[in-house]
Amino acid sequence: MTKSFGALIGITAAGVIASSAWAADLRYAIKTEPPSIDPHWSTNTSAKETALHTFDLLISKDDLMGLQPGLAESWKPIDDLTWEFKLRKGVKFHDGTPFTADDVVFSFERAVALPSPTSFKQYLAAKKTIKIDDHTVQVKTAKPNPLMETDLAAIIIVSKKNAEGATTADFNSGKAAIGTGPYKFVEWKPEDRLVFKANPDYWGSKPKWDNVTFKPIKSDPTRVAALKSGDVDVMDRVPTTDIKGLNKDPKVVISSGTGNRPFYLWLDSRRDLSPFVWNNDGSPAWPNPLRDWRVRKALSLAINRQGIVDRVFEGSARVGTQLLPEGFYGYNTDLKPEPYDPGRAKKLLAEAGYPDGFKVTLHSSSGGYLNDVGVAEAVAQMFVQIGVKTKVVLNPKQVFFSKITGKMNNSLAIRTYSVASGEPSIQLKAVVHTGPLKGTEFCCQPTGMSNPRTDALIEKALTTIDKNKREQLFKDAIGVAVNDVGIAPLYFEVYTWASRPGLKYTTRLDGLNLVDNVVKSK
C-alpha cells in the first residue's frame, strides 16, 4: 500500500512538519481512557495518570519509583504510631485558594468515604489524620505501619472548598476538578478527548506544554495510523506487531519500558488431590505430583521463556525471574532466569517417579492480557515435550477471574498480579503467602503454595519499620518462593511508546502516561 502511493508520502511529511510549528501543544493518543476524573473513584492506572496532571500527592514518585517530596516538604515518624508531615507553603489551587492542612484531612476523609469498587480505602485503613496547624498534619495508626509512605503516596489531594459534597459527576464536568497540579483541567468528553492547559503558577518544575489533548484510541491500528498521519504527537502501547516496522520509519521515534505486571505459572502444590491432575490412565493422581519439588522444578525447566519472549511477543517482553521488575524496591538480584533444560526436566520427572509423565490441564485467560492465548499454548506444548500431557483450557477474562477469585479451581494456571502500588508486601501476600494472615486481610486469589519459611519472612517484613531490613526480608521471601518453585515466574510485558521526531517519551517504571515525560529530543 505505502509503496504504491509512495509519491504522496511527501505530502504527509509536509503535514507533520507543519504541525510541529506550534510545538508547545501536545496531542497524546492513549489506549485506555480513565473511568472518571474523580481522583478518589478508581485506583486504576489510567485514572491515576489522569489525576496526576491536575492534582498532587503528599509524597510523589519519580521515574524510578523513588519517593520525592510532593505537597509534603518533609515527613518523619515521631514515634512508632505517629508520622508527621510538614506541608509545602505558598501552594495555591487552580482557583487561587491556598493549600492547607484542611485539604489534606478532607482528601483523606473523602477517599475513605467515597463508595467505590476500586476504592482507596485500603491505603487509609486504620489511619487517623489530625491537623496540627495550617501546614502540619499527623497521621496516627493503631499498630506500627512500615507502609505509611507508600500508602500515602497513593492518595490524591483535592481542594476542600471545591470538592466538599462534590459527586464523581462534578469532577467529570470540571466543577470540582480543581487541584494544585501542573495542568489545569479544561474538559473531558468521554471516548473523544481529555484536555488540559498549563498551570503557570505551579509550585514545582514548570509544565512543559501549554495545551495538552489526550485522545483515547482503543483500536491498535487506528492509534498507529493517527501517529503516522500526524493527528497525534505521541502514542502509548504500540502493538508488538508494529514495532519492527515503526523502528525503520524515520518519521517515528520509539521508546520502551518494562511493564509492571509479572506473569507467572500458578502451581497447586498445596493439596494432596488437585482437581486437574490425572494419571496417564485418566484416574485422579494421588498424591498430587505437584507436591513434589522435583516435578515443579521439571515443569519450570521445561519452559523456554526466551522462546516465548522472542516468538510470541516478537521481542517486546522480558524474561521474568520474580514478581518485581528490575529496579523496584525489593528486587532480588540473586535470582537468575530459569534455564531452558528439557533434558534435566525429564530426568527430574523420572527421579520423582513419573518417567512417563502425567496428565494436567493448564488454565489461562483469553484476551484478558496481551498474547495470553499464545503463551498458554506455547507453555502447554513445552510441557508435552517432557512427557506431561497438557490440555489448555482458555476462558474469557470475565469467566477466568470469576473462577480464580476466592477459589482454588486450577491445578496449573497462568496468572498475574500487578505491582502498580510499588509495595512488594501486597503482592507477596497475594501470590506466595499461604493465605489468611491472622487478624489481617486475606486475599482474593488463594495461593497454590504453602511454605512456612516464606510465610514467616513476609509476616516479619510487615512489622519491620527499617527500610533496608524490610527490603532484605522481601528479597529473601521471594527467593525462597521461587527456588521452591511455589510459583514459576514467566515474563513481563514491555510497553512501547512512539512519537514523532523531535519528541521522545522517557519511560517511568510504573509506565504512567505523563505529558511532562514527553521531552523534546535532539
Next chain:
Amino acid sequence: MTVFIIRRLLQAVFVVVLMTVIVFFGIMVIGNPADILISEDCVGECYVQAVRFLGLDRPIYEQYFVFVKNVLQGDLGNSFKYGISALDVILERMPATLELAFFAMFITVVVGIPLGMWAGLRPESFSGRMIMGGSILGFSLPNFWVGIMLILFFAVDLGWLPASGRGDTVDVLGLDFSFLTLDGLAHLTLPAVALSLFFTALVIRLTRAGMRETLLLDYVKFAHAKGLSRARVMFVHVLKNILLPVVTVLGLELGGLIAFAVVTETIFAWPGMGKLLIDSIDNLDRPVVVGYLMITVFMFIIINLVVDLLYSVIDPRVRLHGIKA
C-alpha cells in the same frame, strides 16, 4: 391508528421487561462483576464493603427487584465502572452515534437509490454493470478492513482527512454536533462512508431489482403512452412503487446502525455508544448493559413504528388497522 400505536407500545414494554430479565441474569452467568471490578489489592474488609456497595451481596432475585423498583422511579442505577448514572453514561455518547448513523443513512439514500435506479434502467450498459460489480464489493468486503484501508489511504498516505476522533463540535440545544463545522465534517466523512458502504450496496441491489420489475408493468407503459415526461414517470410513479422494500430495509438497518456500529466506532475511535456496549460487557458493568439494551429495544420499536406509518404514506393500499401489531 391510535389503537395500533397503543398496542405497539404495550408490546414494547413487554419486550423490555423480558429483555431485562434475560440480561440481568445472563450477566451473572458469565461471571461475577465483583471479581472483574474490584481492584486486586482491595482485600478483606475493603472487598466485603465494595461488594455491598455494588449491591452484589444480596441474592440475585432481590437485586433484580431493587433494580425494577429504581427503574420505575426513573433511575437505571449507577455504572459500576464510571461511578455516575448509567443513563448519563449512555446519553453522553448517544449524539455522536446518532449523528454518524444518520449521516451514513443519508449517504446510503443519496448514493444508493440513484445508482440503483440507473442500473435498473440500463442493466446491460457498461455503467450499469460497473455499479452492480461495485455493489458486490460493497457488501462482501468486511467492515473493519474497509475502515482500516480508508484510514491508510486517505489519512496516512494522502493526508486529506483525519484518521480518527470526532473533531470540533457545535453545541445545538445542549447536544454536540460535528457536521456543522468543517473540521467535524472531515472527521465524520471516513467513518460514515465506511459504515454506509454495506447498506449502500444493499439499497442499490434492492432498487435495481424493483426497477427491473416495475418497468415492465402496464401502468408504466401506460404512463409513457399518455405522454408523461420521462422524469415524471421515473421519479413519481416508478420510484414510489419501488420504495416500499427499500424503506423496510432502511428502517431495520437504521436501528442496527445506531445500536451496533461497534466495529466502525472502534476503528475510527468515534466517541459513540456502540463501543460502550462492548466495553461494558467486558467489565460486566451491569447497569450500563441493561440500560443500553433497554434504550435499544425502545429505539427499534419506535423505528418499526415509524416504518409502518411510512408504509401508509407511500402506499395508500396499506391500511394500518389491517396490520396486526
